[in-house]
Amino acid sequence: MLLPTLSEPYGPGGGDLPDAVTVAGRSCSREQLAGAAGAVAGRIAGAGAVAVRAEASLETVAAVVGGLLAGVPVVPLPPDSGPAERDHILRDSGAELLLAAKGSEPEAPGAASVPVDLTERADWTAPEPGPDTTALILYTSGTTGAPKGALIPRGAVAADLDALAEAWEWTPQDTLVHGLPLFHVHGLVLGVLGALRVGSRLVHTGRPTPEAYAAAGGSLYFGVPTVWGRVVRDAAAARALAGARLLVSGSAPLPAPVFRDLAALTGHRPAERYGMTETLITVSTRARGDRRPGCVGTPLPGIRTRVAAEEGADIGELQLTGPTLFSGYLGRPEATAAAYTEDGWFRTGDIAAVEPDGTHRIVGRASTDLIKTGGYRVGAGEVENALLDHPAVHEAAVVGAPHDDLGQQIVAYVVAEGVTEADLTAFVATHLSTHKRPRRVVFLAALPRNAMGKPQKKLLPPL
Template sequence: MSPLSPALFPALAEAQADPDGPGSHRPALRFGDRSVTYGELAATASPLAARVAEAGRIAVWATPTLETAVAVVAALLAGVPAVPLNPKSGESELGHIVSDSAPTLVLAAPGTQLPPALAALERVDIDVDVAVDINVRGRGTASPDPGTLETPALIVYTSGTTGPPKGAVIPRRAIATTLDALADAWQWTGDDVLVHGLPLFHVHGLILGILGPLRRGGSVRHLGRFETAGVARELSEGATMLFGVPTMYHRIAETLPDDPALAKALARARLLVSGSAALPVHDHERIAQATGRRVIERYGMTETLMNTSVRADGEPRAGTVGVPLPGVELRLTEEDGTTAVEAYDGETVGEIQVRGPNLFTEYLNRPEATAAAFTEDGWFRTGDMAVRDPDGYVRIVGRKATDLIKSGGYKIGAGEIENALLEHPGVREAAVTGEPDADLGERIVAWIVPADPQSPPTVEELAGHVARRLAPHKRPRVVHHLDALPRNDMGKIMKRALTHD
């Protein structure tokens, strides 16, 4: 039997135990002009935890609001698994998630209109502003027993690119170990103030962006929706860290030449972190040139939380996701999924497999899928392809299913070609795929959003550009010009949607 879980949020537990102590007055969460201290968060979340303690599982309508953060904290205090729901999900997808996870309650902000797929669930409104006033008299309310380290904390549904979304069951153990490993890598303390505008139905925005600061005893300022003006304001007013995805940093890079206030604010930040997809080297360099600060990248996924990161005290090398976090084992394997790739040469491609306490427990109701995701000796098959540099830095070159191109006897990662294309002045956005070729096996196809639609770069021009930077066998043979690349809510390019007649 697992030991009883320690408090996920020591500062919150301290505020519960000593409502008049100095820690109770520390800022915890701020969304726009609405905020709560640790004492107010305890006074609000503790009664809600008691309310949902016997609920089995609860759904959370995960809008970017204070109510969502309070709902998830209450669920964690109660030891009840929370299922964050993406408000932009379609009716069919929501119906599948509700049917699969079978929550008994749905938590939402007052006045929120919920879709018909949630009509059968009992609704609990969370009015934080009223709750703070009412429950302040009940300060010190004890929370229910949160269970053990293996108690499910969250059930986060994957994107469903290969079928219906699967619910990854994330235990308290994975949250605690990941956030503590990141504290080590990023020198993250209670003095840090994080700013971000990420959605709260995904592990990046919710676990790293909300639960991360709370675990450290620090604070978070959520922008509601991402805007470069909001980033500049918060970093100028004491925020120390910024989390974002490549789409956000691309917008920052585009804005910087005409916004000296943004450049000055970013220069003040202690840490700029990007994740969820690779940040193009071109954007890395534009931000570094304008601010003197380099963005660092980390690598994780729903099932594993965080696996690697560039460390705060390490070299912020563009195009890499750094080294394995403390406690995480990482290996590259050949196509058979078992033979280890021993090379640290920056060229030999293998599939990333990881093992450690950061991993999920299972796919809910999917024992076959769970078994298929792991090797016999307990390594999780990520499906991501990478190379390792001589000093151990990991460089991801793409997904096994969509980004590994076998051309002319070579195994080629789409990611490095995309970065090379983005260095061309005529390319605004780029994606690379493979398509069948009778001679090569697969030929490399580039999908380009040109900087000037009236004068797009030719296939010959781009092929020569890539061949000079990488190698001739990595040059694109076909180029398609688009107005925009298809992306999901996290800014990832949806390559399965790239088709041509």
């Protein structure tokens, strides 16, 4: 069963707490959630797919759980998506219905609106769908064209959450706290379905502010680097997390200075992990393992990895295989085939290095973060971390730009105060090999970022 704790209201959590699930200040018990989700399941049973307006609300949780109970693929829809993006996702996914909180049902051409009411109650007793059944259709960011729908099977979700529960020693006695969007793997699969599968209490803060994290009193916290960067800038909020058991960071590399500041202020070295929409989480540091800046740990149980590096190089594309992978891209067999090597390994498109003890480091994306300059292969991530070690630098993004002599030159876009281009170039040269220093430094007021806080390098201004 994908969500066993819903059928055990007085089960492994030691009792069905009235605030077992809290989202943006509103709470319900697992029994209440199961009843509302059962009502949703009854309304949507037999649909080909349903979209859920994935705002931070209890109704979103009930809608997603209702879809999973009914065995209907759930399509999380970003609540701030524009008409073009929304229409593409609805049309491409074939979603016949759009679920949203009662009284806030948005117009959706081609899909009928269905209200979700937390006061409704219904039992759902249909057989559990098989592990190969699609649980979620998650749309990628669309950086290389229109977003593609990744088909995530139920078995992959279950395998991933069980592996993470083991790696992080996640139990029903935990209280998970986060404030991440509910239309991504991190916020929805890990941050909601993970808590419901394990049986731990869930507190979604609505927005991931330092104050909200500090007040939540959790034992397990999820955040992205942007969130953790804000937390360490609020020393009082950071110190309030000292009573937690584990802090987890993901969705983008955690800058080394933020890692060190978190450790100093909270007493916890954060656990970093690695994953993608198509693979869920595949590599992670462990609750009791070594955790060091820039490292995302070792493969989870059942996952095998390899680095496809050119001869003589110590970094290359990370490829993997295992039980957490997606079933393919909806309606795009060519794109699905292109995502795999000839011998069946998934091509992540990320550049990685594996240390002698098996620990993985993610250097960046092959398309934007592997820089070939003067015969050297340089990972943008290590240059970014070196820049962020400078006290005047608040944000940094490094790319390769065409160069007549070098092939590519290293260009750094930074948000900084009281420092010059020459200062930063010299600073990096004292931290890394000389050939890794930026040849150009561009100062910006802010880096372009997406909803998860990831820098969007393709939106950086041209030179």
